[in-house]
Amino acid sequence: xxxxxxxxxxxxxxxxxxxxxxxxxxxxxxxxxxxxxxxxxxxxxxxxxxxxxxxxxxxxxxxxxxxxxxxxxxxxxxxxxxxxxxxxxxxxxxxxxxxxxxxxxxxxxxxxxxxxxxxxxxxxxxxxxxxxxxxxxxxxxxxxxxxxxxxxxxxxxxxxxxxxxxxxxxxxxxxxxxxxxxxxxxxxxxxxxxxxxxxxxxxxxxxxxxxxxxxxxxxxxxxxxxxxxxxxxxxxxxxxxxxxxxxxxxxxxxxxxxxxxxxxxxxxxxxxxxxxxxxxxxxxxxxxxxxxxxxxxxxxxxxxxxxxxxxxxxxxxxxxxxxxxxxxxxxxxxxxxxxxxxxxxxxxxxxxxxxxxxxxxxxxxxxxxxxxxxxxxxxxxxxxxxxxxxxxxxxxxxxxxxxxxxxxxxxxxxxxxxxxxx
Numbered sequence: 001x002x003x004x005x006x007x008x009x010x011x012x013x014x015x016x017x018x019x020x021x022x023x024x025x026x027x028x029x030x031x032x033x034x035x036x037x038x039x040x041x042x043x044x045x046x047x048x049x050x051x052x053x054x055x056x057x058x059x060x061x062x063x064x065x066x067x068x069x070x071x072x073x074x075x076x077x078x079x080x081x082x083x084x085x086x087x088x089x090x091x092x093x094x095x096x097x098x099x100x101x102x103x104x105x106x107x108x109x110x111x112x113x114x115x116x117x118x119x120x121x122x123x124x125x126x127x128x129x130x131x132x133x134x135x136x137x138x139x140x141x142x143x144x145x146x147x148x149x150x151x152x153x154x155x156x157x158x159x160x161x162x163x164x165x166x167x168x169x170x171x172x173x174x175x176x177x178x179x180x181x182x183x184x185x186x187x188x189x190x191x192x193x194x195x196x197x198x199x200x201x202x203x204x205x206x207x208x209x210x211x212x213x214x215x216x217x218x219x220x221x222x223x224x225x226x227x228x229x230x231x232x233x234x235x236x237x238x239x240x241x242x243x244x245x246x247x248x249x250x251x252x253x254x255x256x257x258x259x260x261x262x263x264x265x266x267x268x269x270x271x272x273x274x275x276x277x278x279x280x281x282x283x284x285x286x287x288x289x290x291x292x293x294x295x296x297x298x299x300x301x302x303x304x305x306x307x308x309x310x311x312x313x314x315x316x317x318x319x320x321x322x323x324x325x326x327x328x329x330x331x332x333x334x335x336x337x338x339x340x341x342x343x344x345x346x347x348x349x350x351x352x353x354x355x356x357x358x359x360x361x362x363x364x365x366x367x368x369x370x371x372x373x374x375x376x377x378x379x380x381x382x383x384x385x386x387x388x389x390x391x392x393x394x395x396x397x398x399x400x401x402x403x404x405x406x407x408x409x410x411x412x413x414x415x416x417x418x419x420x421x422x
């Protein structure tokens with residue numbers, strides 16, 4: 001990538017200032033180092049200059065600043081037999097700047113800390129019933145988990161530079177920091193900072209489906225640029241990624257796939273409408289149809305995600321389906337067909353490159369995919385559609401909290417001046 005000549009400023013309404021140009025060039029240099037595989041060969045300042053199309057002097061100045069901001073490290077490499085001084089290898093630091101991701105689910109809390117390379121270094125999950133509890137109580141428990149995760153991160157030499165919170169609800173574009181509606185939690189118009197012990201460290205809320213979709217895009221080996229990501233927990237959420245960016249809608253309400261009617265005269269939904277997808281493909285609906293009841297979350301404490309002993313209804317469904325439990329298989333088939341019906345409408349309307357099943361759907365994909373694909377094959381007839389365009393996410397239920405943590409890192413990579421000097 002080359003960053004030379006005249007550029008637009010950050011508002012896009014005129015020539016870029018020197019400060020804008022340097023900020024952009026810092027990002028380009030940092031990105032070039034991050035994209036390099038250090039196992040292939042050391043990456044020197046001269047190598048970076050060739051890759052980004054800047055002079056060696058300019059790159060050297062930018063590298064010095066990135067080192068001063070704690071983003072890069074430079075180590076002397078072993079002699080390779082050539083005449084002259086040993087080279088020096090640049091790499092993104094695995095200590096220093098980090099991002100903290102938090103998640104509030106209906107039956108759990110989670111935290112994740114990633115370093116500047118985007119690598120997860122801390123994972124924590126607490127099984128906890130949050131539905132119907134006061135928002136202040138839930139956020140206080142989340143703050144305790146955040147403090148524990150940050151303390152563990154400090155022990156690894158990491159410093160949290162930003163915090164993002166994944167919530168199963170609507171987060172409007174304006175005003176910032178507010179959860180407008182999270183029906184499965186029972187929240188209405190909740191300001192996160194209003195209930196956080198230290199408002200200065202309050203996390204920025206974001207819809208969990210959006211963060212799960214971004215995590216999928218950022219971490220996929222062969223990511224497509226335009227896709228629909230659909231996931232489920234207590235409810236069903238979807239996110240539309242267009243050219244690598246989440247489409248939030250005019251007010252931030254986009255992605256309410258769970259309330260698309262799949263049976264117009266069907267079951268009454270908690271939202272007041274009839275026949276919503278959640279009533280046929282949501283977790284509670286599948287458990288009900290399978291003749292199962294979700295176990296209660298165990299005592300508060302960190303547990304391994306997916307441990308059936310922790311009261312995990314998804315693990316319970318997977319266990320029963322794997323054992324050939326007929327009611328469970330029938331329930332998953334019914335859910336898959338309802339989901340396929342809703343996704344067929346999305347495909348016809350949006351024309352995405354692909355569909356991704358995330359969250360609990362990813363962990364139940366073995367039994368959901370056949371019926372979803374059958375429904376898509378039957379209903380998507382006016383455009384080409386390949387079965388392989390629908391796939392499960394490799395991230396499973398970790399997607400939203402990972403996306404929350406990586407949001408801070410992506411912002412730093414785009415603007416390294418967000419990091420303090422020295």
